[in-house]
Amino acid sequence: MLKVRDLVVAYGGIEALKGISVDVPDGQIVTLIGANGAGKSTLLRTIMGLVKPRSGSVEYNEENIKDLNSQHIVSRGITLVPEGRRVFPNLTVLENLRIGAYLRKDEEGIAKDIKRIYELFPRLEERNWQMAGTLSGGEQQMLALGRALMSRPKLIMMDEPSLGLAPLVIKDIFNIIRRINESGTTVLLVEQNANMALKVAHHAYVLETGRIKTEGSGRELLENEEIKEAYLGKKKK
Amino acid sequence: MNNKRNIMLTIAALVILFGVACFVQAEVNSYVRRIINLCLVYAIIGLSMNVTNGFAGQFSLGQAGFMAIGAYMVGIFTVPVELRADVFYAVPMNPHLVNVYMPLWMALILGGVLAAFVAGIIGTPVLRLRGDYLAIATLGFSEIIRIVITNATSITNGALGIKNIPPLNDVRYIFMAAAISYVLITLLLNSSYGRAFKAIREDEIAAEAMGISLFYHKNLAFMVSAFFAGIGGGLYGALLGTVDPKNFLFTLTYNFLLIIVLGGMGSVTGSMFGAIIVTAGLEYLRLFDEPMELMGIAIPLFRPGLRMVVFSILLMVCVLFWRRGIMGTNELTWEKIISFVKHPLSGFRKKGVQGK
Numbered sequence: 001m002l003k004v005r006d007l008v009v010a011y012g013g014i015e016a017l018k019g020i021s022v023d024v025p026d027g028q029i030v031t032l033i034g035a036n037g038a039g040k041s042t043l044l045r046t047i048m049g050l051v052k053p054r055s056g057s058v059e060y061n062e063e064n065i066k067d068l069n070s071q072h073i074v075s076r077g078i079t080l081v082p083e084g085r086r087v088f089p090n091l092t093v094l095e096n097l098r099i100g101a102y103l104r105k106d107e108e109g110i111a112k113d114i115k116r117i118y119e120l121f122p123r124l125e126e127r128n129w130q131m132a133g134t135l136s137g138g139e140q141q142m143l144a145l146g147r148a149l150m151s152r153p154k155l156i157m158m159d160e161p162s163l164g165l166a167p168l169v170i171k172d173i174f175n176i177i178r179r180i181n182e183s184g185t186t187v188l189l190v191e192q193n194a195n196m197a198l199k200v201a202h203h204a205y206v207l208e209t210g211r212i213k214t215e216g217s218g219r220e221l222l223e224n225e226e227i228k229e230a231y232l233g234k235k236k237k
Numbered sequence: 238m239n240n241k242r243n244i245m246l247t248i249a250a251l252v253i254l255f256g257v258a259c260f261v262q263a264e265v266n267s268y269v270r271r272i273i274n275l276c277l278v279y280a281i282i283g284l285s286m287n288v289t290n291g292f293a294g295q296f297s298l299g300q301a302g303f304m305a306i307g308a309y310m311v312g313i314f315t316v317p318v319e320l321r322a323d324v325f326y327a328v329p330m331n332p333h334l335v336n337v338y339m340p341l342w343m344a345l346i347l348g349g350v351l352a353a354f355v356a357g358i359i360g361t362p363v364l365r366l367r368g369d370y371l372a373i374a375t376l377g378f379s380e381i382i383r384i385v386i387t388n389a390t391s392i393t394n395g396a397l398g399i400k401n402i403p404p405l406n407d408v409r410y411i412f413m414a415a416a417i418s419y420v421l422i423t424l425l426l427n428s429s430y431g432r433a434f435k436a437i438r439e440d441e442i443a444a445e446a447m448g449i450s451l452f453y454h455k456n457l458a459f460m461v462s463a464f465f466a467g468i469g470g471g472l473y474g475a476l477l478g479t480v481d482p483k484n485f486l487f488t489l490t491y492n493f494l495l496i497i498v499l500g501g502m503g504s505v506t507g508s509m510f511g512a513i514i515v516t517a518g519l520e521y522l523r524l525f526d527e528p529m530e531l532m533g534i535a536i537p538l539f540r541p542g543l544r545m546v547v548f549s550i551l552l553m554v555c556v557l558f559w560r561r562g563i564m565g566t567n568e569l570t571w572e573k574i575i576s577f578v579k580h581p582l583s584g585f586r587k588k589g590v591q592g593k
Contacts, residue, residue, distance in 0.1 A: 050446065
């Protein structure tokens with residue numbers, strides 16, 4: 001579905017991505033793990049059109065989307081749940097969701113989707129008229145997910161959904177990610193919480209300072225000794 | 238259903254207010270009428286400034302420049318042709334313009350359109366900036382507009398200004414202009430454009446990731462804002478009867494900044510209240526400027542200038558205790574008014590519980 005080839009992205013003189021290739025097949029959960037500064041967020045921001053790459057290509061359903069503006073990328077069915085949630089703090093939960101559907105014009109479909117998202121996240125319905133900034137961290141993450149789903153994405157990209165959340169809440173969020181995937185949406189997940197991410201992922205890439213170090217299925221990487229040591233906090237025996 | 242009711246109530250309120258305006262026009266002396274007119278004009282301009290600063294969250298200080306464009310369109314085109322030679326006595330008026338006359342409404346719209354056009358040109362480079370930098374850049378452009386006007390002597394009469402604009406002290410006319418501006422701006426802000434503006438204000442990166450074009454919406458907000466500032470500036474010129482480049486120094490912008498900060502950044506009704514409080518307040522605090530005797534003793538502080546001291550203190554108190562202005566980002570809606578009429582005390586009780 002999404003094919004990234006030899007992507008190089010630089011901020012000023014510094015290359016954040018040094019030529020990486022990633023495949024996201026239809027209907028799967030693909031995860032990218034790596035330490036701070038590995039270039040995970042940069043990759044998502046580049047796919048989204050928020051950052052322009054120096055070279056390489058981004059293909060989505062056989063179409064090169066590298067040079068498109070983000071509104072055209074959203075209208076093709078890609079959406080981003082940005083790092084740190086970034087809900088609109090002084091707008092209500094409902095307004096946040098409606099902005100997620102900004103590019104859609106079908107009022108009926110939007111109303112239906114809001115209902116669907118409230119079924120997925122009952123907590124949000126209770127807080128319908130509350131300002132998003134007053135929600136708890138976990139609720140804000142749910143809202144960010146819900147907002148992204150409002151554009152009816154085919155591919156949803158998530159940047160560190162577990163950031164700053166309690167372990168129980170993280171579990172909830174990953175369950176929801178799985179449910180979103182099961183309902184037919186492809187997921188590209190970027191995580192520092194390698195353990196959780198690898199457990200849900202069909203396929204995983206390990207990023208290190210702008211390059212892909214290893215790749216494999218989620219299970220393979222979970223059992224890989226090097227990965228265990230570097231990212232899962234388990235010592236070699 | 239509620240929407241329909243609200244629209245009906247708004248229309249009814251506007252009709253009643255128009256009735257009040259007719260009454261004021263017929264019965265009230267011209268000094269009070271002038272204050273009311275100034276309130277209305279300031280409300281239009283405050284509202285226009287709130288579109289960029291309060292709703293789209295772009296801190297722009299260019300309002301005085303856009304007002305100047307509107308005011309000069311009124312000045313150039315509505316002075317009766319036979320009086321123009323008196324006005325342009327130093328340098329004669331440009332021969333292409335000297336016989337062009339327009340009615341006021343046409344000059345107002347032309348001023349608004351021209352201001353929006355200039356905003357579009359300025360906005361393209363300037364709206365890439367954020368925060369303080371944007372403020373400085375727009376401030377600079379507003380001065381550039383003023384200086385261009387000062388030096389285009391054959392069109393604008395330069396530093397002498399344009400006199401003999403047919404005076405407009407008609408509450409009905411200015412009320413209609415304010416009402417139309419209010420309705421149009423409210424419609425815009427309640428549409429999906431308004432939602433996009435707010436999203437940009439709250440978080441640009443998230444807004445962009447939702448597919449909202451930053452460039453397009455910021456420019457749109459800037460141009461709409463300039464359009465209404467141009468209209469307001471035109472009315473201001475017509476109200477004063479004369480336009481002069483010195484009227485449009487960048488300090489003029491701060492009046493409107495005051496109005497929107499006081500009323501609430503991001504609240505349409507807040508801008509209205511802000512405009513009324515600031516304009517009427519400045520006018521009626523004049524009693525502090527006059528000498529006052531209490532029980533036969535002249536109080537020493539009362540002299541010209543005290544008014545501004547008192548006003549500034551009031552503002553400081555206001556900003557200290559209502560940091561987000563009178564309305565914040567809230568609106569005075571019909572729902573609130575109706576629930577207030579039904580249960581006059583419940584609102585206060587609730588507030589007491591929440592605020593402790």
